[in-house]
Amino acid sequence: MTSSASRLKKLRTRVRQHGADALLVTNFHNVTYLTGFTGEDSFLLVTLDSATLVSDRRFTIQLAEECPGLDLVVREPGQLMLPTVADLVEKTGVELLAIESASMTVGMQQALGELAPDMRFVLSGNLVEQLREVKDKSEIEATRLACRQAAKSFEAARALITPHTTEKQLAAELEYQARRFGAKRLSFPPIVAVGARAALPHATPTDQRIEDADFVLVDWGADSGLYVSDLTRMVVTGRLSQKFARIYEVVLDAQLAAISAIRPGATCEQIDRVARDRIEAAGYGKYFGHGLGHGIGLEVHEAPRLSRGQDKVVLRPGMIVTVEPGIYLPNWGGIRIEDDILVTKSGHEVLTDVPKQIDDCHWG
Ligand code: ZN
Ligand code: ZN
Numbered sequence: 068m069t070s071s072a073s074r075l076k077k078l079r080t081r082v083r084q085h086g087a088d089a090l091l092v093t094n095f096h097n098v099t100y101l102t103g104f105t106g107e108d109s110f111l112l113v114t115l116d117s118a119t120l121v122s123d124r125r126f127t128i129q130l131a132e133e134c135p136g137l138d139l140v141v142r143e144p145g146q147l148m149l150p151t152v153a154d155l156v157e158k159t160g161v162e163l164l165a166i167e168s169a170s171m172t173v174g175m176q177q178a179l180g181e182l183a184p185d186m187r188f189v190l191s192g193n194l195v196e197q198l199r200e201v202k203d204k205s206e207i208e209a210t211r212l213a214c215r216q217a218a219k220s221f222e223a224a225r226a227l228i229t230p231h232t233t234e235k236q237l238a239a240e241l242e243y244q245a246r247r248f249g250a251k252r253l254s255f256p257p258i259v260a261v262g263a264r265a266a267l268p269h270a271t272p273t274d275q276r277i278e279d280a281d282f283v284l285v286d287w288g289a290d291s292g293l294y295v296s297d298l299t300r301m302v303v304t305g306r307l308s309q310k311f312a313r314i315y316e317v318v319l320d321a322q323l324a325a326i327s328a329i330r331p332g333a334t335c336e337q338i339d340r341v342a343r344d345r346i347e348a349a350g351y352g353k354y355f356g357h358g359l360g361h362g363i364g365l366e367v368h369e370a371p372r373l374s375r376g377q378d379k380v381v382l383r384p385g386m387i388v389t390v391e392p393g394i395y396l397p398n399w400g401g402i403r404i405e406d407d408i409l410v411t412k413s414g415h416e417v418l419t420d421v422p423k424q425i426d427d428c429h430w431g
Pocket of ligand 1: 286287297405
């Protein structure tokens with residue numbers, strides 16, 4: 068069975084359990100996951116015995132390349148999406164349609180309801196997203212590649228840093244190097260934060276220069292085609308202060324402890340707790356103001372989430388999560404270390420390979 072066929076099969080079981088006749092997949096990434104098609108503006112209707120992609124003429128060649136054999140309704144110029152979907156729903160005899168409440172807008176639902184007045188809707192929160200939590204072999208390989216590309220781009224960009232390099236220039240270099248090493252792009256606009264700016268967990272690069280402070284936080288990842296990586300490393304570009312060394316060791320210790328605790332059956336809250344306990348014990352609890360990590364895959368942030376409140380979510384083999392504790396001190400800066408971890412049958416495997424002992428942080 069192709070990966071697309073086996074994913075559709077699993078999805079149909081869930082649609083049936085939901086009591087619906089079909090699911091209209093409107094989330095872009097979910098369409099890609101189920102069909103392999105990467106173009107925009109296309110919806111997938113999955114009934115209990117069929118799957119039809121509603122796309123348009125711009126994608127004719129791409130559709131033949133990416134999802135040969137898939138049933139298609141190709142819209143002609145001027146033929147609108149929702150009336151086309153309404154026709155299809157009518158033809159396939161769907162009475163109770165599950166819709167993706169996270170991507171379908173109220174306006175779209177209202178319009179579709181007017182076009183197909185006999186049909187009823189049921190909201191489905193995340194049927195496809197739940198399937199996406201556990202990665203198959205091909206997804207794991209694509210993630211490995213994204214991790215390697217990220218490591219190489221960092222190494223190359225880091226070697227080119229000078230005291231005059233700005234945050235923006237380093238961000239540009241990472242992007243360029245990632246593409247040179249075969250990535251489609253970086254998986255998100257990178258965070259490059261010099262000194263005190265690193266206290267902002269989501270700082271955007273500015274014209275601040277490397278020489279303006281003693282260290283820089285770099286958070287970046289590569290997109291190998293469909294699947295992404297997500298890492299954070301610190302680079303010490305000036306004097307390595309005792310304060311930096313102390314906080315770095317706390318963050319690294321918390322990260323390594325949390326990674327060691329990753330195994331099937333552990334809850335996402337437990338893993339977060341392991342890192343949080345270490346940081347709290349060192350007296351920095353209130354400076355770790357975000358969850359420990361998140362799933363990665365087709366998107367940079369997806370389920371599961373390693374954070375408080377996730378005590379019902381259990382890790383399973385095939386999940387890939389980031390582990391990224393951080394300590395952020397206003398007016399001083401922040402330290403975060405982030406790696407990507409695969410949950411395996413017997414425990415875990417660290418997919419990202421970029422040195423992170425404190426001596427490895429020295430630039431040059
Ligand atoms: Zn990150
Ligand atoms: Zn992350």
